[in-house]
Amino acid sequence: MPNSSRISRVPFLAFTSDSETIAILKQFAEKNGWAEAIISSGDINSAIEFLKNNKSPKVLFVDIASAETMSASLDALADVCDPDIKVIVSGKVNEYSFYCWLMEVGISSYLLKPFNLNALEKAYSKATIDETIMSAPVPAAENKARIISVIGARGGVGATTICVNLAWIIANHLGQKTGLLDFDPQLGTVALALDLEPSRGLRDALEKPDRIDSLFMDRVMIKIDEYLSVLSTEEALDDNIVIGESAAEALFQQVRSKFSFVIIDLPRTISSFTRYALKNSDHVVCVSEYNIMGLRESLRYLDFCKDNLQTSPPVFIANRVGLAGKHQMPQAEFEKGLGQKIDFNIPFALDANAASISGEVFAETAKNAPATRALHAIAAHFVGEVAEKPSAKFSLFGGLFGGKK
Ligand SMILES: Nc1ncnc2c1ncn2[C@@H]1O[C@H](COP(=O)(O)OP(=O)(O)OP(=O)(O)O)[C@@H](O)[C@H]1O
C-alpha cells in the first residue's frame, strides 16, 4: 500500500502555552475544519523537539521561548524543518528592532500578544499566499510537462535515488504536479524506493500501446498525494518483454498533458523504447561518479546524444562525491576527459543508504544534509528554468537559511 501518511504535510501546527492564544487558535482551527490536535502546548523549543521526528507542517505557529535565545532557537528550528516552511512567531516583545530582525531572517509574520482571530487569519493568509505563489503551475511552454530523463552512466551510481528525490522535491517543495516514471518494467526500483506496491496491468498496455489513454494512466499511476504520482511496475524476469517506440510515444503524450514535470528513471540499455525517451525529453540527466569507469560511460552517452540522437548534451551530475576520498578522480580531470563541465555535485551521504533500505525519501529524512541541498539546487534549476520568478519559490528562511540550502 502507498505509505501516503508519511508523505503528506499538514497545513498548520501551533506550539503555544498561554490560554488566551490557545483560545484564538481553537477558533482558527474550527473555522478551517482542523482538529484541535494541531495545537500543542509549548513554544519554539517544543516545536524543534517535535520536528526532529515529524514532518514539517506547511505553516508553523510558535511562541517565543525568550528573546535572548531566539536566534539560537531559529537556527535549531532551521536544522529540523523543511526549507519551504512558513513560520509565524508570537510573543510579547514589543520592540521594532526585534520585529525587523525576525522579518530579515525570513519569518512570515510576528504577532504581538494579545492578538485577535483576525490578526491570526491575516498572518496565515500571508504565509499561504506565498505558498500559492510557490505552488502556482509553472508556465511551461504550451502548458505541457517538462520531461527529464535520468540515466546512470554505470549501474548503481544513484540514478534512481536522484529521480525519486528530484520528483519529491519538485512536487512537495516546489508545488509542481509531478509524474515519476520507471521505464524499466522488470528491474526498476522506483516503487521499492518509495515503499509502494508496483503498478499492475502496465505490461499489457506497453505491448499494446493503443490502450494507453488518459483513463488508463489514471488507473495505473499511484497517486501519492496531490502533487506526486508514480508509475513503476515489476514484471517477471522470465518473460521477454518487447516494448517499442510507440509505447514510449503514448506514455509521453499522456504524461505531458497530466503533469507540469515528469521525471523518468531510464534503464541503461538502449532499446527503441528508451531511445525515444532520450530523444524526446526536454533534458537528459547523466549520473556518474568521479572515476575512470564513470568517465568512460559518460563519454559514450555524451557521444550518443550528440552523434546519434542529435540532441543537446546531457546535464551531468556527479554523485556520492567524496566517498572514494583521495582515490576519487579530481573533478577537473574528469571534466577534461569528458570535454564538458559537470553541472552538479551531490556529496556522499551516509543516510541515503538507510533511507533507501526503509523506503524513505532521503531529502525528507535528512533535510539539511549537503546532499539534500544539492538535490534542492538541481530541482530549482529545472523548475526555475520555466518559472518566471524562481526566487519566489524559496521562502521562509530564505534569509536565515540562504547559505544552508
Ligand atoms: N549521494 C549518495 N550518498 C550515499 N549513497 C547514495 C547516494 N546516492 C545513492 N546512494 C545509494 O546508492 C545505492 C544505489 O542507488 P540507486 O539504486 O539509486 O542507483 P541506480 O543507479 O539507480 O542503480 P541501478 O543501476 O541498479 O538502477 C543505494 O543504496 C542508494 O541509497
Ligand SMILES: [Mg+2]
Ligand atoms: Mg536504478
